[in-house]
Amino acid sequence: MLKDLVNPTNVNIYVSKLSDVLIKAVEEPLGYAINWGRIYSLWPVHLETGCCSVEFGAASSPRYDVERFGMLEAFGSLRQCDLIVVLGTVTRKMAPRLRMVYDQMPEPKYVIAMGACAITGGLYLDSYNVLPGADSVVPVDVYVPGCPPRPETLIQGCFLLQEKIKRSKIK
Amino acid sequence: MNTATGFIKAIQSGTKHIVMKRFTLRYPEEKLKFTGDGYQFDPKKGVGIAGTRGRHILFHDKCTGCQLCAIACEGIAEAITMVKVDEQWKQNKKSIMPQIDYGKCVFCGFCVDACPFYALYMTNDYELSAYTKTHLIYTPAQLAVKPRDDGEVEIKMGKRGAYHGR
Amino acid sequence: MENKDNSFGQLIDTSKDLDNKITSNIIKSAIQNFNQKIQLVYEKPNRSKIFVNNESLVEVALFLRNTYGLDHVESMSGTDFPAENEIEINYHLGSYINQDLHPYILNLATRVDRENAKSNSLINIFPSVEYFERETYEMLGVYFVGHPRNEPFLLPEDWADLPPLRKDFKLKGR
Amino acid sequence: MGSLTPDFRFGNFVGSIVWLVFVILALVTLLILPIIFFTLFYIPLPVVDGEVLTPYLFFSMMVDPSRTLPIVQFFIHTDLFRAAIFPGFGFAALIAAATIFVERKLLAKMQLRVGPLYAGKVEGIFQLLADGLKLLTKEIIVPSGADRPIFWLAPIMYVSTAAAVVALIPVASGWVVADVDVGLIAAFAILAFFPLIALLFSWASNSKFPFIGGLRALHQMIAFEIPFFLSALPVVIMSSSLNLSDIARSQNIFWNIFILPINAFVFFISSLAELERIPFDLPEAESEIVAGWLTETTGMMYGLIQLGSYLKLYALAGLFVVLFLGGWSGPQIFPPELIPGAHDSNLPLLQMIALDGLYNPVTVNGIFWFLIKIIIVILLMLIVRGINPRIRIDILLHTGWYKLIVLTFINLFVVLMLIYGGVIGPGGLISAR
Amino acid sequence: MAGETATQFLPILYLFGFGILAGVPSIVLSRLLSPRRRHNPVKFLPMECGQVPSGEGRSHFMMQYYSYILMFVVFDVMSIFLYAWGTTFFSIPRESTLPMIGFLGIMFAAMGYALFLAGRKGIW
Amino acid sequence: MSTLDDKINEINRLAIQITKDNDDDRLMNLSIGPQHPGSGHFRIVIKVDGDYIVYADPDIGYVHRGEEKMSEHRNFIQNIPHLERPVIHDSTNIIYSYSLAIEELIGINPPRRGQFVRAIAAELDRLVYTTYWLAIYGIFLGHSTMFMWPTGDRELIIDLLERMTGHRVTHAFSVPGGVRNDIPYNFKEKCLTQINYFEKRLKEYEDIFYNNPLLRQRTEGVGIMNKEDAIKLGVTGSVLRASGVPYDIRKVEPYDVYDEIDFKVQYMKSCDTFARAYVPYLDMKESCHIIRQLLDKMPDEGSVREKIVGNVKAQPGETYRRVESGRGALGYYIISDGSTKPYRLKISTGSFRNILALPFLLVGSKLGDMPAIYWALNYWPIEADR
Amino acid sequence: MVDSIFVGLSIITVGSAILSLESRELLYGGIALAISMLGIAGYFIILDAPFVAMFQIAVYVGAVAVLIIFTVMLVRAPNTVTKKETRKRKITGILLGLAFLLLAGSILGSSAVTQLKFNEDAPVFDVQEIGKGLLTYYSPVLIVLALTLASAVIGALALARREDIEERNEPTN
Amino acid sequence: MNQPTDFLYIAVILVSIGIYGLVVKRNALRLIFSIELIANAVNLALIAFSRMLPSPEGQIFVLFSIAISAAEVAVGLGIIIVAYRFYKDIDITEYQNLKN
Numbered sequence A: 001m002l003k004d005l006v007n008p009t010n011v012n013i014y015v016s017k018l019s020d021v022l023i024k025a026v027e028e029p030l031g032y033a034i035n036w037g038r039i040y041s042l043w044p045v046h047l048e049t050g051c052c053s054v055e056f057g058a059a060s061s062p063r064y065d066v067e068r069f070g071m072l073e074a075f076g077s078l079r080q081c082d083l084i085v086v087l088g089t090v091t092r093k094m095a096p097r098l099r100m101v102y103d104q105m106p107e108p109k110y111v112i113a114m115g116a117c118a119i120t121g122g123l124y125l126d127s128y129n130v131l132p133g134a135d136s137v138v139p140v141d142v143y144v145p146g147c148p149p150r151p152e153t154l155i156q157g158c159f160l161l162q163e164k165i166k167r168s169k170i171k
Numbered sequence B: 001m002n003t004a005t006g007f008i009k010a011i012q013s014g015t016k017h018i019v020m021k022r023f024t025l026r027y028p029e030e031k032l033k034f035t036g037d038g039y040q041f042d043p044k045k046g047v048g049i050a051g052t053r054g055r056h057i058l059f060h061d062k063c064t065g066c067q068l069c070a071i072a073c074e075g076i077a078e079a080i081t082m083v084k085v086d087e088q089w090k091q092n093k094k095s096i097m098p099q100i101d102y103g104k105c106v107f108c109g110f111c112v113d114a115c116p117f118y119a120l121y122m123t124n125d126y127e128l129s130a131y132t133k134t135h136l137i138y139t140p141a142q143l144a145v146k147p148r149d150d151g152e153v154e155i156k157m158g159k160r161g162a163y164h165g166r
Numbered sequence C: 001m002e003n004k005d006n007s008f009g010q011l012i013d014t015s016k017d018l019d020n021k022i023t024s025n026i027i028k029s030a031i032q033n034f035n036q037k038i039q040l041v042y043e044k045p046n047r048s049k050i051f052v053n054n055e056s057l058v059e060v061a062l063f064l065r066n067t068y069g070l071d072h073v074e075s076m077s078g079t080d081f082p083a084e085n086e087i088e089i090n091y092h093l094g095s096y097i098n099q100d101l102h103p104y105i106l107n108l109a110t111r112v113d114r115e116n117a118k119s120n121s122l123i124n125i126f127p128s129v130e131y132f133e134r135e136t137y138e139m140l141g142v143y144f145v146g147h148p149r150n151e152p153f154l155l156p157e158d159w160a161d162l163p164p165l166r167k168d169f170k171l172k173g174r
Numbered sequence D: 001m002g003s004l005t006p007d008f009r010f011g012n013f014v015g016s017i018v019w020l021v022f023v024i025l026a027l028v029t030l031l032i033l034p035i036i037f038f039t040l041f042y043i044p045l046p047v048v049d050g051e052v053l054t055p056y057l058f059f060s061m062m063v064d065p066s067r068t069l070p071i072v073q074f075f076i077h078t079d080l081f082r083a084a085i086f087p088g089f090g091f092a093a094l095i096a097a098a099t100i101f102v103e104r105k106l107l108a109k110m111q112l113r114v115g116p117l118y119a120g121k122v123e124g125i126f127q128l129l130a131d132g133l134k135l136l137t138k139e140i141i142v143p144s145g146a147d148r149p150i151f152w153l154a155p156i157m158y159v160s161t162a163a164a165v166v167a168l169i170p171v172a173s174g175w176v177v178a179d180v181d182v183g184l185i186a187a188f189a190i191l192a193f194f195p196l197i198a199l200l201f202s203w204a205s206n207s208k209f210p211f212i213g214g215l216r217a218l219h220q221m222i223a224f225e226i227p228f229f230l231s232a233l234p235v236v237i238m239s240s241s242l243n244l245s246d247i248a249r250s251q252n253i254f255w256n257i258f259i260l261p262i263n264a265f266v267f268f269i270s271s272l273a274e275l276e277r278i279p280f281d282l283p284e285a286e287s288e289i290v291a292g293w294l295t296e297t298t299g300m301m302y303g304l305i306q307l308g309s310y311l312k313l314y315a316l317a318g319l320f321v322v323l324f325l326g327g328w329s330g331p332q333i334f335p336p337e338l339i340p341g342a343h344d345s346n347l348p349l350l351q352m353i354a355l356d357g358l359y360n361p362v363t364v365n366g367i368f369w370f371l372i373k374i375i376i377v378i379l380l381m382l383i384v385r386g387i388n389p390r391i392r393i394d395i396l397l398h399t400g401w402y403k404l405i406v407l408t409f410i411n412l413f414v415v416l417m418l419i420y421g422g423v424i425g426p427g428g429l430i431s432a433r
Numbered sequence E: 001m002a003g004e005t006a007t008q009f010l011p012i013l014y015l016f017g018f019g020i021l022a023g024v025p026s027i028v029l030s031r032l033l034s035p036r037r038r039h040n041p042v043k044f045l046p047m048e049c050g051q052v053p054s055g056e057g058r059s060h061f062m063m064q065y066y067s068y069i070l071m072f073v074v075f076d077v078m079s080i081f082l083y084a085w086g087t088t089f090f091s092i093p094r095e096s097t098l099p100m101i102g103f104l105g106i107m108f109a110a111m112g113y114a115l116f117l118a119g120r121k122g123i124w
Numbered sequence F: 001m002s003t004l005d006d007k008i009n010e011i012n013r014l015a016i017q018i019t020k021d022n023d024d025d026r027l028m029n030l031s032i033g034p035q036h037p038g039s040g041h042f043r044i045v046i047k048v049d050g051d052y053i054v055y056a057d058p059d060i061g062y063v064h065r066g067e068e069k070m071s072e073h074r075n076f077i078q079n080i081p082h083l084e085r086p087v088i089h090d091s092t093n094i095i096y097s098y099s100l101a102i103e104e105l106i107g108i109n110p111p112r113r114g115q116f117v118r119a120i121a122a123e124l125d126r127l128v129y130t131t132y133w134l135a136i137y138g139i140f141l142g143h144s145t146m147f148m149w150p151t152g153d154r155e156l157i158i159d160l161l162e163r164m165t166g167h168r169v170t171h172a173f174s175v176p177g178g179v180r181n182d183i184p185y186n187f188k189e190k191c192l193t194q195i196n197y198f199e200k201r202l203k204e205y206e207d208i209f210y211n212n213p214l215l216r217q218r219t220e221g222v223g224i225m226n227k228e229d230a231i232k233l234g235v236t237g238s239v240l241r242a243s244g245v246p247y248d249i250r251k252v253e254p255y256d257v258y259d260e261i262d263f264k265v266q267y268m269k270s271c272d273t274f275a276r277a278y279v280p281y282l283d284m285k286e287s288c289h290i291i292r293q294l295l296d297k298m299p300d301e302g303s304v305r306e307k308i309v310g311n312v313k314a315q316p317g318e319t320y321r322r323v324e325s326g327r328g329a330l331g332y333y334i335i336s337d338g339s340t341k342p343y344r345l346k347i348s349t350g351s352f353r354n355i356l357a358l359p360f361l362l363v364g365s366k367l368g369d370m371p372a373i374y375w376a377l378n379y380w381p382i383e384a385d386r
Numbered sequence G: 001m002v003d004s005i006f007v008g009l010s011i012i013t014v015g016s017a018i019l020s021l022e023s024r025e026l027l028y029g030g031i032a033l034a035i036s037m038l039g040i041a042g043y044f045i046i047l048d049a050p051f052v053a054m055f056q057i058a059v060y061v062g063a064v065a066v067l068i069i070f071t072v073m074l075v076r077a078p079n080t081v082t083k084k085e086t087r088k089r090k091i092t093g094i095l096l097g098l099a100f101l102l103l104a105g106s107i108l109g110s111s112a113v114t115q116l117k118f119n120e121d122a123p124v125f126d127v128q129e130i131g132k133g134l135l136t137y138y139s140p141v142l143i144v145l146a147l148t149l150a151s152a153v154i155g156a157l158a159l160a161r162r163e164d165i166e167e168r169n170e171p172t173n
Numbered sequence H: 001m002n003q004p005t006d007f008l009y010i011a012v013i014l015v016s017i018g019i020y021g022l023v024v025k026r027n028a029l030r031l032i033f034s035i036e037l038i039a040n041a042v043n044l045a046l047i048a049f050s051r052m053l054p055s056p057e058g059q060i061f062v063l064f065s066i067a068i069s070a071a072e073v074a075v076g077l078g079i080i081i082v083a084y085r086f087y088k089d090i091d092i093t094e095y096q097n098l099k100n
């Protein structure tokens, strides 16, 4: 009986069980806490691809004030940001730069496609210089329709993104 | 001296604002009130009902499937496609109705102007964000849903500046 | 510093009744000066269009600038006419110096061959034409002789298609 | 909250944090505590309350509240407590965190908006926690071609150096981490590290914008260092000491700001410049050079540098208070006893509190006044940020080198003349002592 | 007494250590907790506004202002010398201030001339 | 005062000297944008020598969307939504001049009330544009409060426009033949109170921003473009007026009802960046004044639109019409071949003309002046790219 | 306690002094020099000269090291790796250094200094003492020092000035 | 407690490192490093003696010495900058070569 308990394979099993328990015990609350932090601290990159930037400016104005959700507009470097809001038209000249900005951002990073242009190309469906949407360049998490979307729509899109982050794993 | 007065004035102006009312609209809790029940242009009177331009609303009992809205939109964003619906309406023999892709629509309202039967209106529903593009395509059935009308605040002028209030 | 003594925003007097006399004078004298080289295309209130040969474009522009103070280019564009196998280039000249000509825009038009599109640049006469000519170069493929930078700037760097504003450049689905 | 806000319960968040702490504590008790105990038996332990403190004793004392107090009292007076908690790191970090939050809220109020609101139940007080957690779990990118050792070390050095300045600030009479005789010069000497760190870090990141930012930081800090030094000189003359506690003590009648207002002004401006705060935030001017020397910092590195700069803000504001606002001096408003009659009480616990051990009216008073003053100074710095645009590097250098230095020199001569004229100084009309 | 100074300064080192204690674990923890995706060479390029970087990253020098650094070295020394005098001010006879005034005068003149030279920004 | 030619020579001389010295490590290439907090949708390639800019080349076209080509494939009404996109926050003005041109080509005249409503919308839009511009100018100079106040006060005007047209910025309001819908009831009173409040707020900007000594130091005497240079470079709008040329199309070539309005052309003679930053502000004050007059003079009754159908045919011919937008002259050159679509449409925008002045102003100034000079040019990148 | 600090300081000081000369990159050399200076400031603190120690830190780390590192960054030419270091020269250098070390060390070791002890009860000189000395007995030196510093700064500026480019006339206010 | 000799030994070591650098290194900046090392070693010895005697004079001397060496560094680096501008190198043998 006792021998069985202390035989090496069993011990191994105990140890792995213990570590499982530990990971279970830590992982979920840790993920919860960290996702909570990520939700309320989305710093968008300052990359303006189209005219939706006007309404993005309005979203950080005193009337809508996205800083309530911890978003800081006009933030300096892309190295400290976690969110690209693709602000409208992705032209063929801008697309490589957009990709590069996305690549250079640190993980974890999220993308919101704002405006009809960034979703499907919108008005510029037949233009020779506009890509049909940002999702051919970067993976998009949330689509915010409108031309330009109202700031409320953008904020609602951010809520959707928060919901998504909440469900995601931290690593 | 000029410099000093400049700074003092600036500090005055800045500190004055600390006691002013906040202008912020606390969006998820408060929503803006929009006048009218939808955007529509009345060609006879030449006068329109002002309202916000959000998602469309389609009155199935009025739409005849004439495709004029789709034609109007064709040169703009190609957001409208006519789809078959299961319903039977006597004014709509072909049983086709507009389906709007909000990934393309630019909310210009020209389709509303074009509709001769007052079947298409624009409402104050702007909360349209979605996770995928397919969620943005609104079928006629979805378009028929009346939006919630729960906005009640608007800009008010007070003694301590403008604010949002009921 | 200096602007203390400035009185911001004085009311300036502009003659309200805009008569067309001066503008017709301009065109008349220009036509006289370059007898057959200039054709009058139309004349409307405050707008007129003259057509010159590409060879005499520079002289005419110089004359217009020096004589009447048409000192800047409001707009410049090119239009493709595939039927006539020509590209028309329009310079819309306006004046800031000459108070009487303030509301007046002169459309100075010239045409170049479509296949071998080459035109004389006006950059030495109107520095303001620099970007317009560059744009015309890349949008219509008109090479401007004398312009220092005939290189694309609006289109992506790797643009290898036809110049987009030519009529035989087809948009997708149209 | 509204219908659309994610159903993220704040209570759940707190619960998960508590659970995490519990798990960590459990691990510590199981694994690390034995090790600590084992080593403790070999280390000479302090004598508390006439007994050598052994782990057994420690635990038995912890159980009995009347015996806990002496331990607390003992620990409060150790250097470790000072360095780690009260006038030292913990306190400064707390003030730094509060400053960040107040800054965001105050600026928001000045700009007619709300500021952080949803992180945490009340007015977004946990915004900083959210930012910190986010930064903690952010990937750290080291750019290719970066000078790795310097790149990794510089943020840590930045925080440490800022913390080292904090050590010199006396909070109340006798409450200072390092009571150095040459405290003022020591503060200046440590502050001189920052340009070097900024320069090296910007060099290490092998990128253009950081390097411009680093050079700007260097030029800016050295331009303002000399007015910074010289503006504090009359203070030293007045109190004949370099010890910051002595300087504070010497002003309990007249604060220096009344005698030397111009110096205080110059000191304030220069410390703003040292801190790279808004009229002088050229090294981080985002509309010119992206984020300046912080452009390549990612995740926790950025967080550490921010922590460092707010620690520095606390330290410099504290220096200002000590040099010009009389440190902790102020009218005694706290009662001699926290609980009236506790002195004569039979309860040992109350007696313990009443005795000079834990509640000391003079110290509490000093801390109170110091806090009030430092809050005012920090608020001033924040308001300056709200109303001014950034200035240009050559105007800045011009201000630092030509205007402020000349101002301090002139002021120095004025002070000398006043002393010789018998107005100030010992035996003068307005005696500082 | 001997060695007293060292004990005075030791707490500064403690706090320095606390800075490191705050810094190192947080960076280590951050390395542990943060996600790291597969190697992507673009990510590690120096950041240059979404552009592929061109030229060298460390080649910019504001040589217009180099003279200020040169000046700083000298005037830094001067200003700390003044502290030695400032603390002693009231405990020495008044005549002894005269050399300091001379010192100040000379340095002030030097500074004036140096600032004049530096204002002409002709270095490099 | 160095002339423009001198400046060009100076640039060339510097370039030659740089190559001659072969001091390549002295110069540094900086690319300001596209991802840069101080650039927006475009890029300036600059070379700096220490703190001085020795070479600057704006690289525009990041939002070039081919509006001109697209408009050849859409009829006159369908063109409206995409033609207003280049400046969505000044959309009434950019469509205003389009409407004028099409009206001329088709040969209709909007009703009088329609003209007034259109002018009101245009002036309100000018306010919206200029406040946004001012906000960005504030953040470019590192003044975060100056970003927040104008963007906040701008919402007052946006609220008015939303009541009027139904959309926050992209109104599609002005159409050939008038405006699309009438203004709502009690709009007049609402407009007056909000405009009055807005004007009061404008005074605050002077205190905290324009009279701030630090701002004055940064902008005064920087980036001087004197009258001759400005005329030569053909700049327009506030940039031109800041250089001492009182040229405002609303005055020199009044369209619609502007000849009945009494207003001043705001201009300054100091020719520097401060003047360029201050003239739009003066314009805003003047706009409030104009709106009050327009509201006063507007007829109470009447239709607002001469209805045209989507596939209306225009007479063959061409026209060039312009209005004074927030950024200066905004002209449409439209050639029609008699069909329902324009044969060629050219937009001549103020931004495209003003950006030409950027290299001349930047070269020789300091890196720190870059955002101040750049944004004071009253430049909106998308409008230049189209 | 003090002993261990002393040993640690010695290792840091001497090690970084060697590193400052032998490091491959000049920049690391500069940093090592600064650390070596810091070590010496540490000795000063042990030797109860806090003012001098702070002076050393402020001047050497705050000013001199900054200037040196700035110059190192500036002159970063491709050939900063020392190339003119012939083997012969290196050996000579090491021998010379060792010779001096042995000589001076042996002199020191055999001299009477070894018998000398620090006086435990000696007063610690604070700044007042130094200031007094500086301003009374050594006041002429102070003037000379002022002249030296003045000539140094003017000389350095005049030296480093570039004569061949004309000044940009710029509006400094 | 340490004895004066300990500090003097350290000073001697530093001086010999400095001498080694002066002899071996041909890089102008390294020469300045060596000079600084020697100067510092001397300062250390001075302070050690001042502590030993005890007298404040040593500290005063060290103050002067540091001031002078700061001035020397300023001038030295000014010279290096000038030389680098002309020769594009900071190697002193290079300077001699170019002179001829």
Ligand code: SF4
Pocket: A050, A051, A052, A087, A088, A089, A114, A115, A116, A117, A118, A122, A123, A146, A147, A148, A149, B106, F085, F088
């Ligand atoms: S969606 Fe509309 S507003 Fe946004 S970029 Fe595209 S055209 Fe502009």
Ligand code: SF4
Pocket: B072, B073, B076, B077, B078, B079, B080, B100, B104, B105, B106, B107, B108, B109, B110, B111, B112
């Ligand atoms: S609003 Fe405009 S874009 Fe949207 S469906 Fe109607 S016509 Fe099309």
Ligand code: SF4
Pocket: B062, B063, B064, B065, B066, B067, B068, B069, B070, B097, B098, B114, B115, B116, B117, B118, B119, B120
């Ligand atoms: S919505 Fe109106 S226009 Fe469209 S198909 Fe129905 S009736 Fe016709």
